[in-house]
Amino acid sequence: MAELVKLTIDGKGVETEKGTLLIEAARQAGIEIPSFCYYEGLTLQAACRMCLVEVEKTPKLQVGCTLPVAEGMVVHTDSATVAGARKGTLEFLLTNHPLDCPVCDKGGECELQDMVFRYGAGESRFVERKVHTDEQQWSPVVYFDAPRCILCYRCVRICNEGMGVNALGVAARGVGSEIIPNFHDHLECDECGACIDICPVGALTSGTYRYQTRPWEMRHAGTICTHCADGCRTTLGVRNDKIIRGNNRDRSGINGEFLCIKGRYGFDFVEHPERLQSPMQRVGDRFEPVSWSRALGTIAEGFATGAKCGVIGSNHTTNEENLFLARFAREGLKTGHIDHHRTGDLATFFDALSGRNEALATTGDLYTAKAVLIVGADLSQQHPLLAFQVRANVRHHAAHVYTVTTGPVREDQQAAASVRVQKGGELAGVESLRDQLKRHEDLVIVFGDAIQGESLRKLVGFGDSLGIPVKYVCLVDYSNSRGAFDMGLIPQSGGMSREQMLAASDLDVLWVVGANPLKSASLAAAGAFVVVQDLFLTETARRADIVLPAASAYEKNGTVTNVCGEVQKLKQAVKVMGTKTDLEIFGLIAKEMGIQWPVASGQWPARPAALPGLIQSAGDTLFTSGSLSRYSKILNSVMEAPGALYSGRWPVAGGQ
Amino acid sequence: MLYNEPSPLETRVVSKRFGMLNSASLDTYLATDGYQAFRKAREMKPEQIVEEVKTSALRGRGGAGFPTGLKWSFVPRTSPHPKYIIVNADESEPGTCKDRLLMEYDPHQMIEGILIAALAVDAHAGYIYIRGEYRYLIEIVDRAIAEAYAKGYLGKNVAGTGFDFDLYTHSGAGAYECGEETALLDSIEGKRGIPRMKPPFPAVAGAWGFPTLLNNVETFSAVPEIIRSGGAAFAALGVPKAGGTRLVCISGHVNRPGVYELPLGYPMLKSIYEVAGGIPGGRKLKAVIPGGSSCPILKASECDIPMDYDTLAKVGSMLGSGGMVVMDETTDMVRLGLRIMRFYAHESCGWCIPCREGTTWLKKILTRMVEGHGQREDVALLGELSKNMLGRTFCALGDAAALPTISIVEKFAEDFEKHLKPEMVMV
Amino acid sequence: MTFSPQLEERFAKMLSIYPPGRERSAVIPMLIYAQDEVGAVTRELVEEVARRCKVTPLQVDEVVGYYSMLHRKPSGKYHVQVCTNISCLLTGGEELYEHAKKKLGIGHKEVTPDGQFSLEEVECMGACSWAPAVEINYDFHHFVTPEKLDQLIEGLRSKH
Numbered sequence A: 001m002a003e004l005v006k007l008t009i010d011g012k013g014v015e016t017e018k019g020t021l022l023i024e025a026a027r028q029a030g031i032e033i034p035s036f037c038y039y040e041g042l043t044l045q046a047a048c049r050m051c052l053v054e055v056e057k058t059p060k061l062q063v064g065c066t067l068p069v070a071e072g073m074v075v076h077t078d079s080a081t082v083a084g085a086r087k088g089t090l091e092f093l094l095t096n097h098p099l100d101c102p103v104c105d106k107g108g109e110c111e112l113q114d115m116v117f118r119y120g121a122g123e124s125r126f127v128e129r130k131v132h133t134d135e136q137q138w139s140p141v142v143y144f145d146a147p148r149c150i151l152c153y154r155c156v157r158i159c160n161e162g163m164g165v166n167a168l169g170v171a172a173r174g175v176g177s178e179i180i181p182n183f184h185d186h187l188e189c190d191e192c193g194a195c196i197d198i199c200p201v202g203a204l205t206s207g208t209y210r211y212q213t214r215p216w217e218m219r220h221a222g223t224i225c226t227h228c229a230d231g232c233r234t235t236l237g238v239r240n241d242k243i244i245r246g247n248n249r250d251r252s253g254i255n256g257e258f259l260c261i262k263g264r265y266g267f268d269f270v271e272h273p274e275r276l277q278s279p280m281q282r283v284g285d286r287f288e289p290v291s292w293s294r295a296l297g298t299i300a301e302g303f304a305t306g307a308k309c310g311v312i313g314s315n316h317t318t319n320e321e322n323l324f325l326a327r328f329a330r331e332g333l334k335t336g337h338i339d340h341h342r343t344g345d346l347a348t349f350f351d352a353l354s355g356r357n358e359a360l361a362t363t364g365d366l367y368t369a370k371a372v373l374i375v376g377a378d379l380s381q382q383h384p385l386l387a388f389q390v391r392a393n394v395r396h397h398a399a400h401v402y403t404v405t406t407g408p409v410r411e412d413q414q415a416a417a418s419v420r421v422q423k424g425g426e427l428a429g430v431e432s433l434r435d436q437l438k439r440h441e442d443l444v445i446v447f448g449d450a451i452q453g454e455s456l457r458k459l460v461g462f463g464d465s466l467g468i469p470v471k472y473v474c475l476v477d478y479s480n481s482r483g484a485f486d487m488g489l490i491p492q493s494g495g496m497s498r499e500q501m502l503a504a505s506d507l508d509v510l511w512v513v514g515a516n517p518l519k520s521a522s523l524a525a526a527g528a529f530v531v532v533q534d535l536f537l538t539e540t541a542r543r544a545d546i547v548l549p550a551a552s553a554y555e556k557n558g559t560v561t562n563v564c565g566e567v568q569k570l571k572q573a574v575k576v577m578g579t580k581t582d583l584e585i586f587g588l589i590a591k592e593m594g595i596q597w598p599v600a601s602g603q604w605p606a607r608p609a610a611l612p613g614l615i616q617s618a619g620d621t622l623f624t625s626g627s628l629s630r631y632s633k634i635l636n637s638v639m640e641a642p643g644a645l646y647s648g649r650w651p652v653a654g655g656q
Numbered sequence B: 001m002l003y004n005e006p007s008p009l010e011t012r013v014v015s016k017r018f019g020m021l022n023s024a025s026l027d028t029y030l031a032t033d034g035y036q037a038f039r040k041a042r043e044m045k046p047e048q049i050v051e052e053v054k055t056s057a058l059r060g061r062g063g064a065g066f067p068t069g070l071k072w073s074f075v076p077r078t079s080p081h082p083k084y085i086i087v088n089a090d091e092s093e094p095g096t097c098k099d100r101l102l103m104e105y106d107p108h109q110m111i112e113g114i115l116i117a118a119l120a121v122d123a124h125a126g127y128i129y130i131r132g133e134y135r136y137l138i139e140i141v142d143r144a145i146a147e148a149y150a151k152g153y154l155g156k157n158v159a160g161t162g163f164d165f166d167l168y169t170h171s172g173a174g175a176y177e178c179g180e181e182t183a184l185l186d187s188i189e190g191k192r193g194i195p196r197m198k199p200p201f202p203a204v205a206g207a208w209g210f211p212t213l214l215n216n217v218e219t220f221s222a223v224p225e226i227i228r229s230g231g232a233a234f235a236a237l238g239v240p241k242a243g244g245t246r247l248v249c250i251s252g253h254v255n256r257p258g259v260y261e262l263p264l265g266y267p268m269l270k271s272i273y274e275v276a277g278g279i280p281g282g283r284k285l286k287a288v289i290p291g292g293s294s295c296p297i298l299k300a301s302e303c304d305i306p307m308d309y310d311t312l313a314k315v316g317s318m319l320g321s322g323g324m325v326v327m328d329e330t331t332d333m334v335r336l337g338l339r340i341m342r343f344y345a346h347e348s349c350g351w352c353i354p355c356r357e358g359t360t361w362l363k364k365i366l367t368r369m370v371e372g373h374g375q376r377e378d379v380a381l382l383g384e385l386s387k388n389m390l391g392r393t394f395c396a397l398g399d400a401a402a403l404p405t406i407s408i409v410e411k412f413a414e415d416f417e418k419h420l421k422p423e424m425v426m427v
Numbered sequence C: 001m002t003f004s005p006q007l008e009e010r011f012a013k014m015l016s017i018y019p020p021g022r023e024r025s026a027v028i029p030m031l032i033y034a035q036d037e038v039g040a041v042t043r044e045l046v047e048e049v050a051r052r053c054k055v056t057p058l059q060v061d062e063v064v065g066y067y068s069m070l071h072r073k074p075s076g077k078y079h080v081q082v083c084t085n086i087s088c089l090l091t092g093g094e095e096l097y098e099h100a101k102k103k104l105g106i107g108h109k110e111v112t113p114d115g116q117f118s119l120e121e122v123e124c125m126g127a128c129s130w131a132p133a134v135e136i137n138y139d140f141h142h143f144v145t146p147e148k149l150d151q152l153i154e155g156l157r158s159k160h
């Protein structure tokens, strides 16, 4: 517990930790000190001068955003002098600002507007000509309008410090100073849109959202990103049943305001023209739209007559749906042939931990752990939030990062040590770090699919042998990969794995829910009756006898479990005509088959010690997301793998 | 050949070698008691060196006038980190042209001063940050450094005393703000010259984050004499709290403009009328910028004063960097004010809002006035906007732009009249 | 990109004088010396300096726009810089600058068609006590009168 100091702000007694910045101390006391450049968690700038306050016994106005509180300090934020200073600063700020609020995309949620409204002058005394430059497009998502920029340097800092991308800088000087992109006239970056999100004014706007709406015309649905397994909360802005924006400004959820391109912009697949909106039945080599009753009838028949049924579930459907599907298969279809695309060896993982739940790291642990060891994973590409947490941990707590990978990863920038290994050599690489790791108070080990089976047990053995508290994250790919496992979408008691089902020539029925196994394999059982529930006519759906139009995660309620086992709620944002949620569909099929729900046994699926079959991450990048990304215009419009970051053309961080 | 004739009224201490044959050569330097001070300092304890400099009452010649000995005492000499010496040779303050001469005519004096400072703070490397426009000086100083290395006065075992020190020049590329000590540090690290937050002060975390002693060229150049003849003797040359002599750069409306070495506390009028030969055509004195364009301007009636830090502060101005600009009765203070503001608007680094936007706004108003479109309320606006900058900017450049403007508005109001739109003139 | 042996030698020294891992410190000196040889700060030069100093091109771009002596467009063989700051202003600097404009037939930061001369109105360059002053490339000229400026320019013209 840090030392406390007492001070007075506007006559109000405040007690807070020594070293707290005045601007924060005031906030704690419910007093706002206005600011532009100050931004919690990013380096201090003291550039905008909005936060000037009076501190007794100091002649000059003091900068509230950099001044640490001291015992007995007497501060005035409400004096005439301070009001004058704020007014003066805003007047200066507006001299070269275009004042084009009526046509500015930021109107209604612009910090500059709010500041002027609260602290500014009514009239302008500036009658000279303004400095003007034209708007520039830097990337499919990023537009920059220099005249509106107030140079708070938030975008530069979030990109450098927050994302570790270093794609934005400042050029020229004086009144000509301007934010510039890393490749002269364009950006090569993660396209995460954090710079746009953090911009207090309308200088940085997004190609996907700009000029579509006024913020107050949207309703918002706070849900969970359906792409990777990190489970970022994304608040979807909806207008006329159309999603037009994703962000998390309110910092709700485990990701604070962080989002990568997928969480922020990757919702556009929802309204892709190829979305399935009616059940379809195969007629020869074509599909014909059919009614739900016809489709359900055909399915019920097919399922009932099938002796050998296989069920392949989804990494994207909700826990409720997964649990329901698993039971439907076992208790309704009486089959043990259940599986999903497994991307991490959770079975061995839990068995190796033998119930030690305290060894399961949370997303928060990656921000607080003294040390983080990343084994066989490109965190920034495949787990952007976890990578963000680690970067923030290094910045704020000087955490030590270690990487053991087959190629360069962005985490190397901050790594205390980076070990390059051949595939399969990971454990040896880890062993070589033993002495360094032992020295830390605690450690989180994050590992990818390179670590499975025996080597996973060895890795946990290694961690436990260090003699310090060690937690683990077993990486998996998708928004509910973890839930699919937990809810029992896995082969048990002699059931076939996904690969075995596809290879079994005597399979009678294959029921695929929200998965695309035939993208990379073929189905041996030529005669099998195949039912597919999906958003699109995927490779697998094309082989189906009946295809049912399913609702996506953004169109349903329920829960999903992220890579760290954190269970979060989905909230329906929109409805797509003709689709039904998978849960609804299960219910309808059950009804059609005359199965009584709820089914008898209420027991929770047991965790098996080991499972047959292949475990393999799809190795998505920031810009890909299994079969889904091909239906996202935005994800396809950006460059595959950020050239500037991975070509090795330039040092990622640049020189000190 | 000197740029201007010396004056018999000068007290030549740091400029004593100016005009000597090959004054920039090490041989000349050694022949004229060069390196005596360093050898003496080598025998002293670091604390003693710092004490001696404190006793000399030497104050920074770069503009801020901070007591040099005190600054030296801030450097944690026992810190395990490397410590660096940085010489501020960015000389960009309008009206100032003295560091040039010290480097051109007597580079070894500066080098010896640097070496003594290095002993005091236990530094083993130094960098001389020379403004890019001074390329010919970079060449001169590089030659002097090479000569010193060749003859064992730099590098390993300096002057056979077992002390190691490396010295380099570093070229700027055109930016007044890089004279500001922390902006200079960013610049020497290869970045835009943006000033840094203080604390931490350079003495604790300076170049590359390491303890750094940063002084002006003239400040270092005064050190050998201080150590050689003792701090007290140097102090005695000047006035209490401001010891020694300084190079005064007299420019503008005088008959013999030039750089002259005068003791601290020297009468301002005497320097104008006797040292610099008075005002051409017997015209009347109107105003004086006492120490570079950043200083509030003095009216003629305020100029009958001794030139030392405290007196200048009393009359609401500063001694600054020694750039003394003399203006006669024909001077149009509004045009002057515009030129000053054009300078600051051009040189503002742009980091903070009041300076970035304020200097440009003021420049535009003054331009409009000089072009004959001034309005009466513009005069008051100039003053008010300057005050909105004053004391609210990140670094002192903002103040430097505001102060002279305020003094013009307050002291030379009548000069604005002829710039107001005719129909606006009251009768 | 390759430079003259002398410049390569200078660069090698530059990269060696700063603390280890701090090659970035050489960016500004490298740019200005390279500009003198290449004529301007081209994209190619930016990337070359970035490579040599182990920084990103962005980190170099940030610097180029900041320093007033660095320019992306080539200036004339003889870059005539006329100071009009206070001391020069008081001693005829502005008149001198106007004269230079007429004499060369170009304005601020412009280049003569033959590429021989470029003109720039500059800030105080440290010649206040010997004003008005002009710097041509890196050579200072003091107490410059219009006549003296004409002679200087003619002298340079007749050099070829």
Ligand SMILES: Cc1cc2nc3c(=O)[nH]c(=O)nc-3n(C[C@H](O)[C@H](O)[C@H](O)COP(=O)(O)O)c2cc1C
Pocket (backbone or CB within 6 Å): B059, B060, B061, B062, B063, B064, B065, B066, B068, B088, B089, B090, B091, B092, B093, B176, B177, B178, B179, B180, B181, B182, B214, B215, B216, B217, B219, B220, B395, B396, B397, B400
């Ligand atoms: C805008 C600005 C420009 C400055 N320019 C110079 C300069 O060109 N040369 C210099 O020695 N000091 C300059 N200074 C002062 C330096 O910040 C610093 O105080 C000085 O170099 C310290 O050395 P000294 O104590 O020996 O004077 C400048 C300060 C400011 C605020």
Ligand code: SF4
Pocket (backbone or CB within 6 Å): B177, B195, B347, B348, B349, B350, B351, B352, B353, B355, B356, B393, B394, B395, B396, B397, B398, B399
């Ligand atoms: S006052 Fe502000 S804008 Fe001006 S030079 Fe200093 S930091 Fe830069």
Ligand code: FES
Pocket (backbone or CB within 6 Å): A034, A035, A036, A037, A038, A045, A046, A047, A048, A049, A050, A051, A052, A063, A064, A065, A066
């Ligand atoms: S918030 Fe303090 S200066 Fe910007």
